Amino acid sequence: MSPTQQEKYRTFKELHERAGAFVIPNPWNAGTAKILTSLGFEALATTSAGIAFSLGRQDGLAALTREETLANCREIVDASDLPVSADLEDGFGAAPENCVETIQWAIEAGLVGGSIEDATGDPENPIYDFELAVERIHAASEACQGQPFLLTARSENFIRGRLDLDDTIRRLQAFERAGADVLYAPGLPDLNAIKAVCDAVSKPVNVVMGLVGVTFSVDELAEAGVKRVSVGGSMARAALGGLMEAATEIKERGTFTYGDRALSNKVANDLMS
Structure with a gap:
């Protein structure tokens, strides 16, 4: 029998309370959710970038309704027994009323967590006023x-051109006081900045890996105080990279050796069972 939403929530909450750090990878559809579930991950998170790319759109706040x-x-919740944020x-x-309605709809969709960010989508004023x-x-x-839902609050400064660690920490501390369960500042430049964020708050901290040039290990991140590690759209981009390599080989060399590196049809079918 599949776990209930309440049971998934308890599992998700316990992941944030135990020692060390855990990885929450980001599938972008049912098939990738099934693959990641089969590999033994303990929770999943969605990715707006991955969804946008799969629909042939650019990533951005206006990309998806x-x-x-x-x-x-x-689709992802239905494809896996794991908690999904x-x-x-x-x-x-x-x-604020938009955020309330979105959270309510997210809970109705079977999610047990979700993030709200402070980016506006406006290039002239990219971050909401404090x-x-x-x-x-x-x-x-x-x-x-009273709902089975963990709220993650995101401070977007570092991926929106505002490289201000002090303001990022100020925002995360305020989000913590406002009731967020998890805190997240994507794009922090190094372990010192990550440690500074973790030291400045008492709630679990999420960081994103898979960005170009950022190669800290789970152990290094845990040592810095990180609790949760997501990968954003990087797995979707890795899949697109594999497709580009295969197509480029065919177009430029007329060969098909990429087939040796592809999942076999049997393995793929077994993963989708």
Whole structure:
């Protein structure tokens, strides 16, 4: 019998409470969710970039509607018995009420966690003003009360051109006070910055790996104080990289050796069973 949403939530919560760090990889559809589940990971997270690429769109806050995002989330939830946390972008609207509605819909979709970020999608003003950003997380946290859902609050400074560690920490500390369960600042440049963030807050910290030039190990991240390690859209990009290599070999050399590195049809079928 498949675990209930409440049971998945308890499992997910316990992962954040035990010693050390755990990896939460990011599938982008049912098939990749099944593959990652088969490899023994303990939880999954969705990726807006992976969904966008699979739909032939550029990654960005305007790339996906809330309905498309949550439909993808349901597909992944239904494909695996693991807890699933979602990339809920900026809550699909600037107003705190948008965040509340998105959290409610996420819970209805069977998710047991999700992230709300402080990026606006506006190149002229890429980060929500501090007070509004905190208000949005507070509203989202209130929507989670009594629900089987862990809220992750994201400070987007470092991937939106604002390389300000002090402001990033100030925001994460405020998000913690506002009720976030997990804190996340993607794009931190080095282990010193990661450790500074972990030391500055008391809630579990998520970091993203798989970015170009960032190669810290799980053990190194755990030593710095990290609790959860996600990979964002990097696995989707790795899959696209494999496709590009195979297609380029055919087009430029007229050979098909990529087939030796591909999953066999039997293995692929077995993984989807």
